[in-house]
Amino acid sequence: QKEVEQNSGPLSVPEGAIASLNCTYSDRVSQSFFWYRQYSGKSPELIMSIYSNGDKEDGRFTAQLNKASQYVSLLIRDSQPSDSATYLCAAAGYNFNKFYFGSGTKLNVKP
Amino acid sequence: DAGVIQSPRHEVTEMGQEVTLRCKPISGHNSLFWYRQTMMRGLELLIYFNNNVPIDDSGMPEDRFSAKMPNASFSTLKIQPSEPRDSAVYFCASSPDRGRAGELFFGEGSRLTVL
Numbered sequence: 001q002k003e004v005e006q007n008s009g010p011l012s013v014p015e016g017a018i019a020s021l022n023c024t025y026s027d028r029v030s031q032s033f034f035w036y037r038q039y040s041g042k043s044p045e046l047i048m049s050i051y052s053n054g055d056k057e058d059g060r061f062t063a064q065l066n067k068a069s070q071y072v073s074l075l076i077r078d079s080q081p082s083d084s085a086t087y088l089c090a091a092a093g094y095n096f097n098k099f100y101f102g103s104g105t106k107l108n109v110k111p
Numbered sequence: 112d113a114g115v116i117q118s119p120r121h122e123v124t125e126m127g128q129e130v131t132l133r134c135k136p137i138s139g140h141n142s143l144f145w146y147r148q149t150m151m152r153g154l155e156l157l158i159y160f161n162n163n164v165p166i167d168d169s170g171m172p173e174d175r176f177s178a179k180m181p182n183a184s185f186s187t188l189k190i191q192p193s194e195p196r197d198s199a200v201y202f203c204a205s206s207p208d209r210g211r212a213g214e215l216f217f218g219e220g221s222r223l224t225v226l
Contacts, residue, residue: 034214043202043217044154088154090215098167099144099215101154 001026004091006102014110019076021105023089026070029100032092033072035063038104039085048074079109113137115218117203123224129191132221134203135184141208144215145178145188149199157201160186161208193225 006023013019025033032051036044050056050063050072064073072091076083089102116135124130136143145157158168160180168178175194180186190197200222204215 036215043220044215045217046214049214098156098159103153 002102003028003100004089004102006089006105008103008105010106010108012108012110013079015079015081017079017109019079019083019107019109021074021076021087021089021107023072023074023102024070025072025089025091025100028093029091030094031065031067033063033065034090034092034099035061035072035074036088036090036101037085038088044088076107079107081109081111083107084109115203115205115216117201117218117221119221120219121222121224123226124193125226126194127192128225129189130193130197130223130225132188132201132203132223134186134188134218136186136203136205137216138184139207140205140216141183142206143180143186144204144206145186146202146204146217147199148202148220154202157188190223193223195225198223198225 003026035048037047038044048061048063050065053065053067056063060077062075086104086106088104091100115137118133141162143160147155147157156170158171158178159166163180176190178188200220202217202220204217206215
């Protein structure tokens with residue numbers, strides 16, 4: 001099993017809907033997780049970090065961490081066409097000496 | 112604040128040539144990472160520096176790749192000799208040790224094409 005796994009998608013949602021992106025992780029990573037957004041031809045950009053079990057909200061974005069089930073989710077409410085991008089889930093190794101990235105989920109928000 | 116600065120943005124070279132990619136991290140960040148991204152393999156960590164010292168280079172594919180960080184504001188990734196399979200986007204990222212530790216700030220990347 002890879003350290004971080006994601007469904008590559010694409011995930012298509014209509015404008016205004018909730019987009020749900022999921023990620024699972026192995027025991028080889030720490031309990032620090034990050035969501036990056038990468039537009040086509042651009043570099044990854046950090047949008048959310050989560051360290052504790054439960055939910056963390058920031059505007060239209062909510063990150064969810066479930067340690068018992070070893071998954072991390074990103075919910076995007078009121079999805080906009082500008083949210084169309086690839087979303088990368090990342091987990092830090094212990095001592096933050098490595099960051100493991102998933103392969104990314106491509107999100108398409110249709111007007 | 113200036114972000115992570117990488118050069119060149121694009122490089123096209125022929126097989127066998129030497130390629131040098133450069134990176135200037137965000138001032139005050141103690142950690143620097145070199146990643147490679149391809150469609151097939153996604154983002155791969157090549158090497159990680161902390162306080163200018165290479166901590167983990169287990170991701171460096173082979174001896175053709177080398178990286179240096181002579182000071183806190185500059186790092187290079189060198190490929191010699193280059194091969195077509197090295198074609199990829201190479202990202203440099205920096206991160207602070209404290210406060211927002213674990214948050215990577217990426218440069219715009221260097222797109223390398225080896226013919």
